[in-house]
Amino acid sequence: MPEKKKIKVKVKKRRLKVKKILVTILIMGILVLSFLYIKRLPITNIYIVGNNILSDKEIIDISGIGNYPSFITTLGSNIKDNLMENNYIKEIKVQKKIWGKVYIYVTEKKVLALYNDKLLLEDGLLVDNNYNVMSAPILIGDITSIKEKFIKKFSLVDNDVLLKISEISYVPNEVDSERFSLKMNDGNLVYVTLPKITKINKYNSIYSGLEGKKGIIYLDSGDYVEVKE
Known part of the structure; x- marks a missing residue:
């Protein structure tokens, strides 16, 4: 009688394959749980x-x-x-x-002034003064006709200089319809026009040149100071 062939069962390899699957599942489970844990971590x-x-x-x-x-x-x-x-x-x-x-x-946004009991912002918005902002200068006068240009030009004023202004008054004359007077917190008065508004950014150096004296500073024409006696 012919000899029967023996069939080898690859039990060891099958066990290794199952082991790899279990390890893979375990790793994936750890990764998922880790992600869920990290996802739940709040802002600290x-x-x-x-x-x-x-x-x-x-x-x-x-x-x-x-x-x-x-x-x-x-x-x-x-x-x-x-x-x-x-x-x-x-x-x-x-x-x-x-x-x-x-x-x-x-x-x-920069607060340019307190105008008609509202805050005038650099983008032209007028908002209620819900935060009781007291550092903004008070804008006096009807600037409706030049409001857009006023906003554009006064947005160029440095913040530290703007804080030194207590009142901005619209005071046009026969020569210039865009003329303003600026009442400073230190007692000085400045006249300036919108096209020349950036000159006010030199106020600190102008003030130091007064050596403690008070006066009227004309930046609208002539760039001179009238010192008060």
């Missing part, structure tokens, strides 16, 4: 930079992250969109950093 710290009018708390509330949601699923673009709806905000930059930290860099 929120830093607000550059704001003066709006408070940190208000910015955080408006941004929509006041409840410190998931760090991963919170998009910087959503934070920016929420904040840009506020009339006082000009620009927003959001940075997400390690350990769940979120930095919000705020650029607020």
